[in-house]
Amino acid sequence: MGKTEEYIAIEDNYGAHNYHPLPVVLAKGEGVNVWDVDNKHYFDFLSAYSAVNQGHCHPKIIGALNDQSQTLTLTSRAFYNDVLGEYEAYVTKTFGFDKVLPMNTGAEAVETALKICRKWAYEVKNIPENQAIIIVCDGNFHGRTTTIVSFSNDPDATTNFGPYTPGFIKIPYDDTAALKEALKLPNVAGFLVEPIQGEAGVYTPSDDFMREAKTLCNAENVLFIADEVQTGIARTGSLLAVCGDCSCQQSCERQKDTYARPDLLILGKALSGGVYPVSAVLADNTIMNVIKPGQHGSTFGGNPVAAKVAIAALEVVKDENLIQNARKLGNRFRKGMQAIIDSNDLISSVRGKGLLNAIIINDTPDSSTAWDLCVALKNNGLLAKPTHGNIIRFAPPLVISEEELDTCLAIIEKTVLEFKK
Ligand SMILES: Cc1ncc(COP(=O)(O)O)c(C=O)c1O
Secondary structure, three states: OOHHHHHHHHHHHHOOOOOOOOOOOEEEEEEOEEEEOOOOEEEEOOHHHHOOOOOEOOHHHHHHHHHHHOOOOOOOOOOOOOOHHHHHHHHHHHHOOOEEEEEOOHHHHHHHHHHHHHHHHHHOOOOOOOOOEEEEEOOOOOOOOHHHHHOOOOHHHHOOOOOOOOOEEEEOOOOHHHHHHHOOOOOEEEEEEOOOEOOOOOEOOOOOHHHHHHHHHHHOOOEEEEEOOOOOOOOOOOOOHHHOOOOOOOOOOOOOOOOOOOOEEEEOHHHHOOOOOOEEEEEOHHHHOOOOOOOOOOOOOOOHHHHHHHHHHHHHHHHOOHHHHHHHHHHHHHHHHHHHHHOOOOEEEEEEEOOEEEEEEOOOOOOOHHHHHHHHHHHOOEEOEEOOOOEEEEOOOOOOOHHHHHHHHHHHHHHHHHOOO
8 A cells, every 4th residue: 555545544534534535645735736645735725715815834834833822722711812802903003994804614604694684784773583584695605503504505504414404595596586585585684695605616697796796685775695705805806806906906995886895894714824713794783793702703713823823824915916927827827728729629618717717527417527527637746626516626825926827827728639529
């Protein structure tokens, strides 16, 4: 048995089988590069589901982690610490909200937003007790907790996990008319939406969907809740996907005609550059102040290490112009991919925004072609994974250079040419 097989066998034996990883065992990462246990090099085209936007082991973020982890790691929120306030001021200024509620994982942040929305509905909007409805979209992915899977339509996420949490209704994604209808129902408190549906297969809605949705929600006094756990922090070529096609350079200018400002903004993943679990919900005082002491929290949420790591991760986005790089190299990637598609019938299309993209394989969703192509890509030195069925997501770290991107396109082209179904 080789080293790779040995590591896989241990995981297989002792770990729950809740994932189906590609057969590669990684041991080291730097920037867009990762190496396996045999020191074979790969380009990472998944970025831990868009968590590692700043690149693997970014020295500035690791420096912040090292420094803070030797000073003070966890106080719990039973006491103040001397870093949390600095982070709260920085993150609220960066995204333009009054307040932040810090948590750890994406799913926890979504749960936090749902709880704030419900509380606001009863205490500010005066919806009768236990009647609040939150609108969600078909094909959504917001995490794996019991409440969140209650409004999923993926059978793997839902089957035998009932009884489900009530209070959610689903509408088709990118359907303004359906949203308008749903908003007429009594007791609607919020609309929870991903600006691009990443897990479902990088479904990018029409350009004005988010802004129209925001306007419709505003008109009905319904909270517009954007889950930017995967799309946020420069991934789609703007600070947030709800920024639309803005042309901000160094900092967010919050351009009125492109920005669909959420009432509740949910962040995770790249908020720490993939170094530490850090997530957050941001909102203005009128909404966030419904939460009082004892009503929500988590032992690790807002700990000093998370706070320092997140500040460093957001500084890297600014310092290294990752928004601009994602926008520019995203266009280059889709152009290069389209040329590969035009000369081959294995892939039918490419879609996405910035450096969150997907290719659609010309085969049925239940075929193994997308998986087999990912294995072939791995053998040629590029790591990507099917999202659903015949869709492969390509989301490299945003620190990728033009030269590296061109090398990766060449790997994809070579693999596609060699590939036999
Ligand atoms: C849009 C979205 N929301 C929430 C989550 C859940 O985040 P986590 O896995 O950190 O709980 C994810 C994870 O992929 C996501 O893509």
